[in-house]
Amino acid sequence: MSTTRSRYTQTRSSTISDDQIADLIYKLQQLIPDDQIHTTTLHHHKALNTKVLEETCNYVRRLQREVEDLSQRLSELLQSMDNNSPEAAIIRTLLMSP
Template identity: 55%
Template sequence: MSSRRSRQSSSGARISDDQIVQLISKLQQLLPGTRIQRSNKASASKVLQETCTYVRSLHREVDDLSDRLSQLLSTIDADSPEASIIRSLIM
């Protein structure tokens, strides 16, 4: 089969293999530590696995920061301007 065959997504739009390669390349550039290795082509599977790992780590970081903000909020006066700022960050 041709390398230019199209794939159909659930929305009905078609995306070519070349477009997939370009999207994977762009995604790889967004991952930390892979910008240096731009000339090193990773498999799409590897890039997607690294992306999932990175997104999970970002999610854990957000949870940790939210917990820290909640703890900070519990130690200050609830009516203070600082408390208002912290509440706006959490919500």
């Protein structure tokens, strides 16, 4: 059980902040080659790229929340189980697999 708790704590502490995400979006935008985009459509492509990046970040945030929620639920489930039960052994095996 303590292994599950420490994993949950590691997951929570490795969550990146909104400022870090904004910085990553900026850096990714800098990687988009401007010379490959026509001048007349430059604003449209940048807006589209920004939207795609923002949606990607929102999706990653949702996934992080789901992982945190599932980690918490698994931790609670393991705490309520008999440590020697076959179900607990299966869950531990699944958690330990790469």
